[in-house]
Amino acid sequence: MPGNCGCNTCAGASPCELNRDVCQLKELVRSQGKQLGQLVRHMKMGCKKPPKESTLKGLSPCLKCLQPDVLYHLGMDTATMDFPKVFGDVRFVCMGGTAERMERFAYKIMKELSLKLNPATTLRNMAEPGHRYALYKVGPVLCVSHGMGCPSISILLHELIKMLHHAKCQDPVFIRIGTCGGIGIEPGTVVISSEALDGMLNPYYELIVQGKVVLYSSKLDQCLANELLSLAIPCEDDFCTISGKTICTNDFYEGQTRLDGAFCDYTNQSKTAYLQSVQCQGVVNFDMESTAFAALTNRANIRSAIVSMCIVNRMEGDQILSPPECLSEWEKRPQALVARYIRKEFLKRDDDSDTEAYEEVCPSACLEGDKAI
Ligand code: URA
Numbered sequence: 001m002p003g004n005c006g007c008n009t010c011a012g013a014s015p016c017e018l019n020r021d022v023c024q025l026k027e028l029v030r031s032q033g034k035q036l037g038q039l040v041r042h043m044k045m046g047c048k049k050p051p052k053e054s055t056l057k058g059l060s061p062c063l064k065c066l067q068p069d070v071l072y073h074l075g076m077d078t079a080t081m082d083f084p085k086v087f088g089d090v091r092f093v094c095m096g097g098t099a100e101r102m103e104r105f106a107y108k109i110m111k112e113l114s115l116k117l118n119p120a121t122t123l124r125n126m127a128e129p130g131h132r133y134a135l136y137k138v139g140p141v142l143c144v145s146h147g148m149g150c151p152s153i154s155i156l157l158h159e160l161i162k163m164l165h166h167a168k169c170q171d172p173v174f175i176r177i178g179t180c181g182g183i184g185i186e187p188g189t190v191v192i193s194s195e196a197l198d199g200m201l202n203p204y205y206e207l208i209v210q211g212k213v214v215l216y217s218s219k220l221d222q223c224l225a226n227e228l229l230s231l232a233i234p235c236e237d238d239f240c241t242i243s244g245k246t247i248c249t250n251d252f253y254e255g256q257t258r259l260d261g262a263f264c265d266y267t268n269q270s271k272t273a274y275l276q277s278v279q280c281q282g283v284v285n286f287d288m289e290s291t292a293f294a295a296l297t298n299r300a301n302i303r304s305a306i307v308s309m310c311i312v313n314r315m316e317g318d319q320i321l322s323p324p325e326c327l328s329e330w331e332k333r334p335q336a337l338v339a340r341y342i343r344k345e346f347l348k349r350d351d352d353s354d355t356e357a358y359e360e361v362c363p364s365a366c367l368e369g370d371k372a373i
Contacts, residue, residue: 050084054095054165055172069166070308071159075129078166091140092342093160095153095293096177099125099134099145105177105335106136106143112339113346115139141342146176150205150250150292155178158297173224174297174304175341177334180246180285181256182310183275187322188239188330190232190337193246193306194282196290201247201281205295216295218248222307227303231340239333244284246306248291256286258318275314285310307334 022352046277063069094109096102106123110116117123127135127144133156134145144160146153153176153295163171180191196218204215225243232241253261257271290306297304309330312320322330 050088051168051170053300054168055170056161056165058299059161059165063165069162069164071130072132073132073155074127074135074159075131076127076163083163083166084168084263087137087142087163088169089140090137090142090167090169091172091345093142093144093164093172093174094142094177094338094342095146095156095174097146097148097179101177101331102134102143102145103136104331105338106138106141107343108332108335108339109141109143110138112343113139113141140346146289148252149288150248151288154292154296157293161296161300161302172302173345174293174302175228175338176289176293176304176306176308177338178287178289178306179311180287180308182285182313183279183283184315185242185284185310185313186240187310187312188326188333189310190241190333191237191285191308191310192229192241192243192247192287193220193287193290193308194222194225194243195245196220196294196306197247197283198291199247199249201283205291206247214229217298218291218294219298220294220305221303224303226364228305228307228337228341231271231337237333237336239330241337242284245282245288246308247278247283247286249286249288252288255288256314258366260318272315279315283360286314303343307338309334 046190058129068077070077094105096105103123103125110123123136123138125134126137129132133147136143142160144156146156182189182191185191196205198204198206198218202215203218205218207214207216229241229243234240247256252258253266254263256262257266257274259268259271280298285308287306287308293306294304311322311327311330312318320327
């Protein structure tokens with residue numbers, strides 16, 4: 001006798017049983033499809049030879065003797081972590097001052113690259129055991145906080161560069177997404193640094209090593225800077241993006257000729273004269289990390305760029321008076337530009353199965369189950 005629907009196949013079966021059978025069948029097809037996808041991916045991966053070495057250059061010959069190598073400030077070491085497995089796919093390292101900003105950027109990148117999180121998980125600060133910096137991994141992107149000033153960013157760069165070396169990473173690009181003090185530019189403007197200069201307007205990062213002054217070039221990658229600049233869309237973006245020279249100082253107050261620090265041995269007139277003179281030489285902003293960032297990435301053969309958001313026009317004042325709502329809205333501007341670049345580069349990849357692969361890698365690499373961080 002035919003069933004409810006009139007066919008002989010489901011003769012005698014109740015609608016409930018039919019529903020259950022359909023669900024079971026769907027589940028079977030879904031899991032077989034997944035297994036098939038995994039098989040294809042593994043076959044593709046099996047065909048690719050894993051790189052023997054990273055593309056980083058000029059690193060210390062002492063590194064190979066460090067067994068294990070302890071990245072103390074990141075709270076990681078090569079004995080307890082499989083660096084090639086966890087970080088081998090890293091292609092972009094984005095750095096900014098605070099942990100919160102970099103966590104927000106990590107979530108933005110996840111959205112931009114259409115990488116999915118299980119609803120019960122959050123991104124995990126992988127550098128939490130070091131109690132110094134915050135580090136989030138989203139697929140091929142590391143989002144890391146660097147604190148303030150050259151000493152802080154330099155310690156972090158030493159350890160990140162070693163991490164990528166141990167992980168055998170290929171051609172990583174480093175981008176600092178920071179804040180800056182503008183010279184004659186409106187707060188909210190995005191600045192792409194064309195050069196990083198020290199306080200004497202020289203393109204060097206100065207370090208005292210064994211009692212001697214050593215100068216390292218702080219030149220930035222012009223192609224990368226131009227590429228980032230080309231991604232600004234003046235008629236669509238609700239902000240200006242400009243390019244110019246950046247002066248890196250060792251101090252926020254006197255180093256940047258502020259009148260509002262605890263000490264000040266100069267006048268308002270000499271401050272204005274100084275700002276005008278550097279402006280005439282093409283300087284558009286101050287920061288406190290660019291020379292160390294440029295020099296250390298240069299030394300390791302890493303392409304790097306600096307994209308920052310101006311929070312004050314120093315021609316008009318010293319204090320940061322923009323309301324927090326403005327600052328948090330402006331924070332998204334350099335992030336939007338850098339996210340465009342990463343998305344463009346990410347989509348260039350020929351292996352279209354990687355997005356799915358990252359979703360599988362993520363839970364072990366960078367996510368924390370069930371609890372918020
Ligand atoms: N960062 C700086 O170094 N200076 C400023 O004025 C603002 C941000």
